[in-house]
Amino acid sequence: PxxxxxxxxxxxxxxxxxxxxxxxxxxxxxxxxxxxxxxxxxxxxxxxxxxxxxxxxxxxxxxxxxxxxxxxxxxxxxxxxxxxxxxxxxxxxxxxxxxxxxxxxxxxxxxxxxxxxxxxxxxxxxxxxxxxxxxxxxxxxxxxxxxxxxxxxxxxxxxxxxxxxxxxxxxxxxxxxxxxxxxxxxxxxxxxxxxxxxxxxxxxxxxFSSYTGSTADNWGFTATYDAQGNLYSGGIVFGAGYPATTGAFRTTFGGVIDIGIIKYNTAVSGPAARVWATYLGGTQADFPHSLVVGSQGDVFLLGTTSSPDYPTSAAAYDRTFNGGTPLTVFGSSNLPNGSDLVITRLSANGSALVGSTYLGGSGNDGLVGGAGSTPLVRNYGDTFRGDILLDAADNIYLASNTSSPNFPVSNGLGASFQGGSLDAVVCKLNATASSLLWSSFLGGSGADAAYSLRLGASGSLYVGGGTSSPNFPTTPGTLHPAARGGVDGFVARLSGAGNLLEKSTYLGTSAYDQGYFLQLDGSGAVYVLGQSLGSYPVTAGRYQNPGSKQFIHKLDADLTATAFSTVFGSGRSTIDISPTAFLVDQCNRI
Structure with missing residues (x-):
């Protein structure tokens, strides 16, 4: 004011x-x-x-x-x-x-x-x-x-x-x-x-020692880096607004949540490390899911919003909020208007929208569990999984999910919603988010969600996620073309044009399993980080902690054979961690 x-x-x-x-x-x-x-x-x-x-x-x-x-x-x-x-x-x-x-x-x-x-x-x-x-x-x-x-x-x-x-x-x-x-x-x-x-x-x-509110205004959701070694964090910012009157009052989580993106200079420490901070959002709750930095230093964001007035660019693919059904996510955050995906490109100094668009249909988009209870949500923060990726021209690829039968699809392999509470979606937009180049459903009759993306050397796109569908689309000759039981992970390889399912396999056991992150090495081999409540197979001679419920699985580029798999953790019968990051470096170290 x-x-x-x-x-x-x-x-x-x-x-x-x-x-x-x-x-x-x-x-x-x-x-x-x-x-x-x-x-x-x-x-x-x-x-x-x-x-x-x-x-x-x-x-x-x-x-x-x-x-x-x-x-x-x-x-x-x-x-x-x-x-x-x-x-x-x-x-x-x-x-x-x-x-x-x-x-x-x-x-x-x-x-x-x-x-x-x-x-x-x-x-x-x-x-x-x-x-x-x-x-x-x-x-x-x-x-x-x-x-x-x-x-x-x-x-x-x-x-x-x-x-x-x-x-x-x-x-x-x-x-x-x-x-x-x-x-x-x-x-x-x-x-x-x-x-x-x-x-x-x-x-x-x-x-302020007796106050129970958070001493920080930013809860981390995602992070990335640029070619110069600078770091970027994406979180939700609880902005306590200016009060209209004095005394006690109540507000809602959704009404005070914006997206906060901060750039850090790693050459210095302390508060001086913060180069810039951009606060992004509308009048309702907004969440960042994934960040990546482009070839010109611009910051690309994949997120979700319940705000009809989320900032969009003049030439955006879709400037209109599509909405959905009211829901509560994260155990506490109210989204009274449902949710849409948002894709935003910020300038390198964080001050301008180079491109920003809504993406969604009439249902809830971008939130795992956005259509209600789903077996795919297991860990703290699972609701907000998804990935954004760029090619050499800064074209945008995203992996997410939708409960909208009319989610915008074009030129992709899956033209129709396959049922269940949600389907995975994989999309490609141009570098300024003004054009949807292709978009596809990926799923079966159960709940399906895509969490991770990687581009292969030939231009193919690897997608990883979780599914409860007994008929998730797979291809013959892969490691597990048939469902393993319950909730499984999946890895799929799409053509660069998005119109062909080149390879696809389930991953898992007869119990609960999901694959959260994908990585590729220089030879094109695929690495998956995930969770399993079953007896996940362990390759002889590999490091393991028997009975643990986190797994790493390496497959060949065609998803037909296992190079190795192993489990790590406490050895207890329960899951130990919620996976949040995974990397295979140039020397194939995990």
Whole structure:
């Protein structure tokens, strides 16, 4: 809103700095299970707004920023570019000047990268003029240790007993006795004797230790790198918005989730490593699934959204949100409009949309389990699996899933939805996401989802995923052309034009199995990382931990024979990890 000049992340929420005071928007934490089979968490978040007013101060004191950080932020929210904010700098210090006569305030990042503030008094300024009114608090109390406790519906905000000091002519800091004075909802400072002809500093220290909200605003979903060794993360950002009123209120996960993409320079450490951050999304929940960097340094994103106003480019393949049925995913995130896939290309500096489009049909798209319960969702985060890949010309390939019978397909091998709760989809778009070059369903009568992609040297496209279909499309002569039982993994090889299923096989046992990641080595051999609750075959002479439920399987390029397979983990009868990354390097090390 217009009055807010600056904002800062604080543990459990956000602080907004305005001419007349400060506003805290604080969120409570919600316990969240680590397995998809656990009970769902609440979709509603307890929150609290607290406003601190400079009582009796000038209505518009000077507010200026100092010590700019290296990081630049871009806010591409909604589908109106006129409302986007680009090249927003960050600062480590802010100063209010002239709040009361001769009195200002200094907000800064301390050596622990925490927010701190001081009141700075010029010679002869009257400290009795400092009056801080707390609106929205459920109660204010002074403790026997001299701290100020501000009770809210989501926790206790504590300001430690204030310190005060002056610097003498020799440059030595001299302590001045200082304590809080509480008059109803107004806080003042009571000082002992000091030299009124010298400047005075009063330093309250704010503690957020009792807040249960996350101390970070970004939950990681995906990551990638570029040719220069820079790293990129994609996550969901819980942006505590500016509250309309003070006191307790409730919000929803979906209403505060945007996509956050951050570029890091690996040559430096600490906060200086953040080169830029772009916040992307609409008025509802948005999620990143996969990132990749193109030949020109642009960042390509595959994600999902429930936002009818997700930012799209003028020449996008589809600028209209197709919607679906309301659903809750991740145990807590409400998508009231259903979901569409989104494909977005950001410029190398993160500030502009080179291309961005919706992709979907009338059902839910892009979310494993988007049509309800599915045996494919087993682990924390499985709902958001999918992959994006580029060729040498930066054409875009994606692997995902859909519950839409009318998902846009063209020039591909599978022209019709095969039934069940969802089908896998594999698509190719041009480099700016303005044209759908080909698109295909891939599935059978059960639930099917594609998780991983790799391009072969000949231009063929390898796809990996999971299926509960007894009739998933396979080809004769491959390792397992028939279903193994229950949920299986699959690996398929499509022609570069997307219109031919060259090879396809199931992977697994008679129990639950899925293959989450594919890699190819220099000879074209295929490596699969997955999970199995069965007795997955182990090749003699290979490293193994018997009885473990994670597997690595190497097949030949035609998917006809096993080079080796093995299992790793704790040896227990349960799955140990949710696979999130997999790499085979140039020396064939896994």
């Amino acid at each position: 217009a009055p807010v000049r600056y904002s800062a992340d604080v543990p459990g929420g956000r602080l907004f700095l305005e001419p007349g005071g400060l506003t805290y928007s604080l969120l409570a934490g919600v316990p969240h299970a680590h397995e998809a089979t656990a009970p769902a968490a609440s979709t509603s978040i307890k929150a609290h707004a607290l406003r601190v007013t400079f009582e009796g101060g000038t209505p518009r004191p000077t507010l200026s920023a100092e010590t700019q950080t290296a990081e630049i932020r871009h806010y591409l929210r909604g589908n109106d570019p006129q409302r986007w904010a680009r090249d927003v700098p960050g600062f480590r210090q802010l100063r209010y000047a002239g709040i009361w006569p001769g009195i200002g305030a200094h907000f800064y990042e301390n050596q622990n990268q925490q927010l701190e503030y001081d009141f700075e008094l010029a010679p002869a300024a009257d400290p009795a003029a400092i009056r801080l009114r707390y609106d929205g608090a459920e109660g204010l109390t002074l403790t026997t240790e001299g701290s100020l406790e501000i009770r809210t519906s989501v926790g206790v905000l504590r300001e430690l007993a204030p310190r005060a000091w002056q610097t003498d002519a020799a440059g030595h800091r001299r302590a001045v006795s200082c304590a809080y004075g509480l008059e109803g909802r107004t806080v003042r400072f009571r000082l002992g004797a000091y030299d009124r002809q010298r400047p005075l500093t009063i330093d309250p220290t704010v503690l």
